[in-house]
Amino acid sequence: MKKFDLRQMVEKNQFAVNYRRMWPFIKPFWPMALLSLLICVPVGSLDAVIALFLKPYTDVVVVGKSMESPWYIPLLIVGFTTVQGLLNFGGTYLNTWVGGRLTMGLKARLYEKLVDIEPSYFDTTTSGEVLFRFNSDAELACSGLLGNLKSFLTRICSSLALICVLFYNSWQLSILAIVILVVAVAPLTKVKKLLMTLVTRNNTCMFQLNTTYNETFSGNRTIAAYNLQERQKSRFNSLLNDVFTLTVAMTRRTAWITPFMHFVVSIGLGLAIAMGSWLIVQGTISPGNFVSFITALLMLYTPLKNITNVAVSVQQSFLAIDRVFSILERPKALKEKDETVPLPAIKQGITFEHVSFSYKKGVEVLHDINLDVRVGEMLALVGNSGGGKSTLVSLIPRFYDVTKGHIRVDGTDIREFALNDLRQHIAMVFQDNFLFDGTIRENILLGNPSASDEDVKKALHNACLSEFIDSLEKGVDTYIGERGILLSGGQKQRVAIARAFLKNAPIVILDEATSALDNKSEEIVQRAIDNLMRDKTVFVIAHRLSTVKNANRIAVIHEGRLAELGTHEELMAIPGGQYRTLYNMQFKAPIHHGKTEQKTEEVA
Template sequence: MPALLKKSEFLDAYSKFFPFLRPYLAMAFLGLLLTAPVGALDAVIAWFLKPFMDNLMVERQEEFSRWVPYIIVGFTVIQGLFIYLSAWVNGYVGNRITLDLRRKLFAKLLCMDTRYFDANDSGTIVFRYFNDAEQAATGLISNIKLFLTKFFSSVALAGVLLWNSWQLTIIALAVMLFIILPMSIVRKKIKKIMQKTMILSSAILNLYGEVARGNKVIKSCNLNKHMMDSFEDAAQGSFKMSMKMIRDTNWLSPFMHIVASVGVALVIACGGYMIVNGIITSGTFVSFLAALIMLYTPLKSIGNNYIQVQQSIVALGRIYEIFDTPTVTEEEDKLAQAGKKTELQEIRESVEFRDVHFGYTPENEVLKGISFTAPKGSSIALVGNSGGGKSTIVSLIPRLYEVTSGSVIIDGRDIRDYTITSLRDKIAYVFQDSFLFNTTIDENIRIGKPDATPEEIRAALDAACLTEFIDSLPDGLKTEIGELGTRLSGGQKQRIAIARAFVQNAPIVILDEATSALDNKSEKAVQEALGNLMKNRTVFVIAHRLSTIESASRIMVINDGLIVESGTHEELMAKGGAYYTLHHIKSTEASESNAPSAPEAQPAEA
């Protein structure tokens, strides 16, 4: 098999694969050893045909015939036992390596920078981090086992061929040289098709995820036809790639059939001549022909196995593209282990932005020289037009993104000097649509502090205005909330996120539009909880309703990546500038809104 692959490609693939194989090397070696008798015993039947034909069919020795059934059954039982043991051992190794690959890929996924998730949809992530692991590990293990079985079988059968007739062996083996060039052609085509197939398969997986997460939007907006059309486009594309794979590669197997038939035809023609002239016996020829057919049979199907090996190598290459992707988290961990990072223990003085520039892409600068200082215990409110850069500013504090230039400073030190884990431990982040996990309310709150005591949980519930709601549930904190918290109302989800922040007890709090999606009644409860959370902490708040941030220590108007105004509510209103205009617009919108408040939905019993 190695000779049929491009040598450098084969060696590169297995050099990458070897670190995952090393822990199971003994088992893998045993599995490979078991392929030897499985393959070699194929030759026994072919070899046995010579004495069978010569002694029974030609010389008619009755005594010899009595042992034939026992010999055939005996060898078959032995071979069957080896086949089972080989399958079990190699299956164990393949599945263990798949598990290890998935474990390492998942750990890598957790370390990926926020930009990576901005650039890749869920379908791509599922396909590359889950499917590729199985295709790479199981594919390489099962196919190397298959090829080794055929290799040992071929060696043994070639021995039978040589033992019977070296002249016919030369003819038979010469024909096999014609399979090398076609395999080289197929190898080049597979890689291109696999890349396109991966993109289309990822798109289909992403559509399944969108239907699961966005089913309410799809139904309310009558998007069934749109989603079906999107699925049809991706599915048709995937179908075309599958057919292209068949068209461009599956001619290899019938080509092998033709090569094999030519070899058999030449051997029969030459063998007949040799029998007539007494060069070989009939038994020798039958034995040779059986061995040749058994040798050619796996070659006729080797095309499909070759394609599978190439697919596994492509999958392994994609896996190592992921492993080789540098991430901030991994680099930070290395520096922390080397003692080149400082632990952030507390916030003693301030958080400062010093001439910060940032862009999601090099050609599109979002922040254009942001500078301000937030003293310890102060509250900084960010307002302005949508897309101005407010959320970008606060996302730089926990290093969800890295500044392009300038510095974010805590207590006189650049935040990049602190370990990223200790930095994020000191920041509680409440998003506009806080993510909740598909588990209980208790576990969702404990994410902020896994070892929180029952007293700390109860205090967080009180501060987040959740106690009455939790006490009304039959299962209390053990209530299952469903995927993304679908059994809860928007206000309940936000208050659970706030309770999580309370348990974390971080000195810095970031509130990114935490009430913008709520109705008036829900917002009132959440706003009370937020008021409790903000006490004695350094707070950065982005607010949709300006009335909620009038008491902030400092209000900054952010437009087009610049701070256009800064001051207290009273100072900015007296100035009559951008904030005054924005406040007037928001006040007018609020007074014209007559939408009734909807009661909070109660979750179904878990």
């Protein structure tokens, strides 16, 4: 015989599991949450007052034809209804307040998770999915669930009170009514199973819709330049059609429950009237009992006819909670040790020991890299596009963790350091630097929020921005728009370099920081970069080999392997070497029909 396990039963109960998950978020204001639910008790229970008072009123006035009726009954009905309305208002207000606070708390926790999540998560996740799962799901999980929970509790309290009125008037009729009630609500237990697959597919479509909105906003110039309006419209309309199809499918799977309940309830009412008439004739109940019973039964059955929509909403809220907590309970891919090692000033350098890395299991993009970069050294990384240069430097701040081997700073594996401590020692300038909505000053201060005005001025000078800033009416407090849209490419790069200056980190990583610029902008930005690299340990990725000739050493990364390592002169001296081939492709001028023709092919 199978042993009864209460804990297992509770864990399988969907409501109990969701309550346990949500409790930490409700706990700070649980008295208000409890009060909002307790109000449901009188609000629901007062539904029974009208049905209860109809018995004496019917027996005395309608049947007895007597004016000595309880005259106060109409007044009590009005009074109780007024009280019920006021309590309902209070409950709705509290429910909205609690729901809002709960949503705020859940969204805040989700955003904490979002900003702490490892970069690899965003490699395979669209912006639409992020918006939906980290924002919309939180609202659905909290406000929707609480609103529906309030409706359910009110309905339960009302049902219990009305069932009491039923038994007060006739236990025989009550048993019949309850049997019919159980049969009517039985299909609701299948709602989750019916919705699970369709809701998941519908959410996927919503992710794609949100992504399309974001792409239309961010890529508006590309859409205009390439006349992609019709393509975008067609794609969007296709997604809308998918959402419509899934919505209809959800309705098809659940809408039958409502007419089924109508049918069952009508049978219950018919049987109750027939059996009640027989009991009146037999003298078992009075006409007042019958009128009161039928009124209570109608008040009990009527909301049940439309309960399918509420049940569907509750299940959608439960599914949203499942999705929210699948994110919150997601283990960190980049784990920190409980006891980390402090990272002091770097004295020796950075060492790569047999480093291999895979984005996907079994597919290595870096193979057995061995490098020793000394403090104050400038190491340039060159090679064909897709060779693994950006991946290699991304391992230093632990955007990803090595699959095999070790990266050490002064002999200590970087996984021994706290992530914040490690990254505080690294400044990065990317090819496409992200600028936040705000002013130039706000974006620069991200490198060091406590920097003084003099520090900002010095950073602007070193980043070759002073002349540009002086030409602006509001200077460093000029608004630059979302993603720095109001600045040119070179200006955005220099703002990012100024930000790196303020950080004043001992390790600088330049990931193709000038590749997207024209020659004039590149010259200015290169001067700013030269200032930034002074007295730092520097990793430079560049596709224009003219910018790396002065590096202390050059590492050639080819198909994920360290193919060559040395100075410019040393590498140029290798016959048929990778670096020499790349260099000749950019700077040698082959002769064709007596004319000199400069090759302009760029190597990423």
